[in-house]
Amino acid sequence: PQMTAQIGNFTFKHLFLNASGVYCRTKQNLDDLLDNQATGGIVTKSATLRSRKGNPNPRYHSILNGAGSINSMGLPNYGLQYYLDYLLSKSFDKPTILSVAGTSFDENIELLKQIQDSDYQGMTELNLSCPNVVGKPQIAYDFETTNKILTEVFKFFKKPIGVKLPPYFDLNHFDQIAKILNQFPLDHVNSINSVGNGLWIDIETESVVIKPKKGFGGIGGKMVLPTGLANVRALRERLKPSIKMIGTGGITSGKDVFAYLLCGADLVSVGTQLGIESPKIFNRLESELAAIMVEKGYTSVNEFRGKLKSLE
Numbered sequence: 001p002q003m004t005a006q007i008g009n010f011t012f013k014h015l016f017l018n019a020s021g022v023y024c025r026t027k028q029n030l031d032d033l034l035d036n037q038a039t040g041g042i043v044t045k046s047a048t049l050r051s052r053k054g055n056p057n058p059r060y061h062s063i064l065n066g067a068g069s070i071n072s073m074g075l076p077n078y079g080l081q082y083y084l085d086y087l088l089s090k091s092f093d094k095p096t097i098l099s100v101a102g103t104s105f106d107e108n109i110e111l112l113k114q115i116q117d118s119d120y121q122g123m124t125e126l127n128l129s130c131p132n133v134v135g136k137p138q139i140a141y142d143f144e145t146t147n148k149i150l151t152e153v154f155k156f157f158k159k160p161i162g163v164k165l166p167p168y169f170d171l172n173h174f175d176q177i178a179k180i181l182n183q184f185p186l187d188h189v190n191s192i193n194s195v196g197n198g199l200w201i202d203i204e205t206e207s208v209v210i211k212p213k214k215g216f217g218g219i220g221g222k223m224v225l226p227t228g229l230a231n232v233r234a235l236r237e238r239l240k241p242s243i244k245m246i247g248t249g250g251i252t253s254g255k256d257v258f259a260y261l262l263c264g265a266d267l268v269s270v271g272t273q274l275g276i277e278s279p280k281i282f283n284r285l286e287s288e289l290a291a292i293m294v295e296k297g298y299t300s301v302n303e304f305r306g307k308l309k310s311l312e
Ligand SMILES: O=C(O)c1[nH]c(=O)[nH]c(=O)c1I
Pocket: 021, 046, 071, 072, 073, 074, 075, 076, 101, 127, 129, 130, 131, 132, 133, 193, 194, 218
């Protein structure tokens, strides 16, 4: 069955991407993802201008035997130049998404100016939803600042760009963020990032399980699937068709992928479960999705993408 997607001028021959931050910090990680035949493209760890160590360990913990994850990595990355060098070091047979996350308004602008002025011709994703930089808010929860940043960005940035959003939990917030995003020539929206500032406790030790922020961290994995599905559905219904959708959050099976496609996702990305299963998960997800499509008599994802039924 035909399982492909298009974002702007980029054709994805497979529907699967890594979620930024998982299995994508090093050039080796990115090559492993690239070499897997079931990945449609690759996404880098969000980059800052300079290399960052990130928060102190322990900063990641698996919850309830892999049903979820909590992380407060703190944006550890090798810096923009490292990822640009990698992306300019060879030609790629799949689309690449360079993720960036400045820790200030000015850093976000400078990151994008350097990308605009570079020879990089792939896709860029502005991460507006990192929940773990101590003392910094998740930008996309501040609608005015989000509008201000995007207004400034589109004065000079002419290459393909999308945004990574945090989960919203209020229908009015979906209306507000969609109203802002619809004003800009965005290629895509990627929803959701981790559910910010959760807390996990070890009953034995009567302690939190990660060190940064007194144990508070972003929640991912299966337990955030309902939130991811809702955000993709709500944003798809509100965003103009030219803004394509990457569905992220809690994918562990082909059924979850099918559900995201029904909600309108063009592509999906996998984080927590990728960290557990390594890139071979993409082969599993693709064969599970294909089996569901064959069983239902679908020959192309276009026959059911975005066609989630309500109960009339
Ligand atoms: O702590 C991180 O590095 C991190 N962790 C996340 O769960 N989402 C993000 O966007 C980031 I930049």
